[in-house]
Amino acid sequence: MKKLLFISLISILSSCACEPEQIAHFAFQGMEAMMGEGFMPSDEIRALGNFQEMNVGLNKSSETGSTIFLKLGNGDPKILSSQREILARKCAELYLRDFENAKEYDQITVQFIQTDPQNPENVAMEEYEFQVSDFDL
Known part of the structure; x- marks a missing residue:
């Protein structure tokens, strides 16, 4: 499940013409989805x-x-x-x-x-x- 989520996140980001801040935001959201809410320090x-x-x-x-x-x-x-x-x-x-x-x-x-x-x-x-x-x- 976590592997599928990671692959999905990578495919979304690679097809996106996003700003670097948006990419980082998506990456942090993906990390928190796998590790638990609040994983990244506030x-x-x-x-x-x-x-x-x-x-x-x-x-x-x-x-x-x-x-x-x-x-x-x-x-x-x-x-x-x-x-x-x-x-x-x-x-x-x-x-x-x-x-x-x-x-x-x-x-x-x-x-x-x-x-x-x-x-x-x-x-x-x-x-x-x-x-x-x-x-x-």
């Missing part, structure tokens, strides 16, 4: 730290449990300079509130990633891990 999360990049990774393992990885990149250094753990918890809370399949996961890991604009190979990452059960869902 603009509300982006605004909390003025993040330039946002990604989500989902990991389900019988050995390590299930984890959501919320990767937030290149946020405003002034905002990130203090109380990072509180900011990470707020981002986790907003993401879990919006993601309809959040209850299927045990943990959420929020990663703040900063890339040096002069040397993209210089990367700093800080991560905070929370139990999904600690949030009111």
Whole structure:
């Protein structure tokens, strides 16, 4: 079913004379249809730290449990300079509130990633891990 949905989405997009923003919108809709409503991080999360990049990774393992990885990149250094753990918890809370399949996961890991604009190979990452059960869902 998911494969058919993906193929249908690709065929629609390839026959469409759409703007890049429209193509991205359709792609996000297709991704959310497969992964669950709210899979893509909201603009509300982006605004909390003025993040330039946002990604989500989902990991389900019988050995390590299930984890959501919320990767937030290149946020405003002034905002990130203090109380990072509180900011990470707020981002986790907003993401879990919006993601309809959040209850299927045990943990959420929020990663703040900063890339040096002069040397993209210089990367700093800080991560905070929370139990999904600690949030009111």
